[in-house]
Amino acid sequence: MAKKFKDISMAVIRRLPKYHRYLKELLDKEVYRISSKELSNMMGFTASQIRQDLNNFGGFGQQGYGYNVEELYGEIKKILGLNISYGTVIIGSGNLGQAIANYTNLQKHGFNLLALFDTNPKLIGMRIRDVPIYDIDEMQEFIDTNNINIGIICTPKEFAQDIANKLVKANVSAIWNFAPIDLKVPENIIVENVHLSDSLFIISYLLNNQEKEQWD
Amino acid sequence: MAKKFKDISMAVIRRLPKYHRYLKELLDKEVYRISSKELSNMMGFTASQIRQDLNNFGGFGQQGYGYNVEELYGEIKKILGLNISYGTVIIGSGNLGQAIANYTNLQKHGFNLLALFDTNPKLIGMRIRDVPIYDIDEMQEFIDTNNINIGIICTPKEFAQDIANKLVKANVSAIWNFAPIDLKVPENIIVENVHLSDSLFIISYLLNNQEKEQWD
Known part of the structure; x- marks a missing residue:
């Protein structure tokens, strides 16, 4: 430690x-x-x-x-705690979930991805980098039996709070949240957000307001 | 305006x-x-x-x-400048580039994705949501002739600075950078970073340092 x-x-x-x-x-x-x-x-x-x-x-x-x-x-x-290994799952196995699953920095830095979850029957049963996609209904049990510390939420925003509630109930310690919503969770749960559209809108703001200087 | x-x-x-x-x-x-x-x-x-x-x-x-x-x-x-349309391209069409191309918030908020670029012959010629993937060698000309404001860098980090230089030369105004590197660009170029591993490491830091409170 x-x-x-x-x-x-x-x-x-x-x-x-x-x-x-x-x-x-x-x-x-x-x-x-x-x-x-x-x-x-x-x-x-x-x-x-x-x-x-x-x-x-x-x-x-x-x-x-x-x-x-x-x-x-x-x-x-x-x-940074990068000498330790963390059991990790991804919820939402669409494009973003798959991109994160393929993100080599996860494994390299001890974020041990053990499963993805989804509701889409076309995705369930597939493997991404040899990690299986399971039915979301199996999530709670999987987390209970596999010592999962981190849940990565890559679902559309309308499902994100419900998934967060389930992750909390299943005793994960941290959520890496890609859904464009501020999750409500108990204080002891770590939430780190990647709000892509917030970041994108900073660009449009700056694009729109930097132009002024050329015109004044 | x-x-x-x-x-x-x-x-x-x-x-x-x-x-x-x-x-x-x-x-x-x-x-x-x-x-x-x-x-x-x-x-x-x-x-x-x-x-x-x-x-x-x-x-x-x-x-x-x-x-x-x-x-x-x-x-x-x-x-936020979201009443305006921005010509946008993605460089790097792997998992992350494709996930961003599939990200519906781009189109919805006026970020008009016109092309992706890559060096991989298996990807060149494909289409993501009907947007073509071109050879990276065509980037400069494409940007020149299509009024592109924003370049989104989704390449591995070792190519990111070179791509940024090319984007600057081709006169884009802003770069949305997903490569884990701080780009060096002229001051008038807007750079907005999404450093995924920086965000992830905050989780491992907090996981590692919150535990203390349970043990003290």
Whole structure:
């Protein structure tokens, strides 16, 4: 088990995956040592921001040396809980559900996809990357008997709250929600949303409002 | 053309799609009038936050009446630039690219998908929802002749920066980037990222650090 951290702000937590990404890139380029200044240039954070962020977790740099990239990457992985395996299921096996099932980063980072579920008889019985699609009616029992931590909701929005209720009842700890709806769940359930249309509408807003500067 | 707004903070802008979503839900339930207090209960923003947010765009409520849902929804749509049509292409036609192409919200909100591109000969020539997949080598010319505003990058990360460079050269205004990389583009190019693994890692972090409370 990794060390646990408390009372860290969500703003800091949301920056951690970015550290993970950049440190991985450095390792891929065989860079094993980096100063906080170089790291800050790459990432677009100030050096003091980086030091502050990492101090929340104990701080890893050494005055005059900078950061050992491999060591820091390993620590960030542990902090992010990526040294642990999580039982995962996908609910909704249409295009998006299948795309997520095919998403290699799931398996690679310990999100162990064990089943997909759907209501469509044409999909039930199929396999995506060797993972079976089952009837949604079998979900509760499957989760009960397979130690599932995470449910990924890829259903149309009108079914998402009902599925979330069932996932909560089946004792999953976290929901990765792709349906364009804010789920209502008990406080102890982790919900992380990917609201694609919210993201898309930021583009149309900016497209529509940046043009002004060309015309003024 | 919609009215243009300047100097609005990204925090406010990022809340706008949520207003859009909740107002649409109200309309679907045939609720045509709502107080800022009721809206705040639904959305989890304070009533004063809502008034402040909307005041950036002129303010739409009426003392003692609240908001006319239909009118406010129409205004938010215009503010988000959803009354305009955008020429859109997808680069990378694997699972994720196809899932996005099948994503009905694109077409519904004016993101007019005209082509997908790929390097895989097995995919080139196929159609997704009647939209053709072309050879990536035809991208530049296609964008030049079809008034494309938005390029959606669904390629593996090692190709994403090169594709972004080509999109910039072909004069797209915005990139919706699904590759797990921070693209380097000129300042006037809009980049909106959907970093799926960043989102996923927030779940593993929280799973790993919430458990503590049960054990302490």
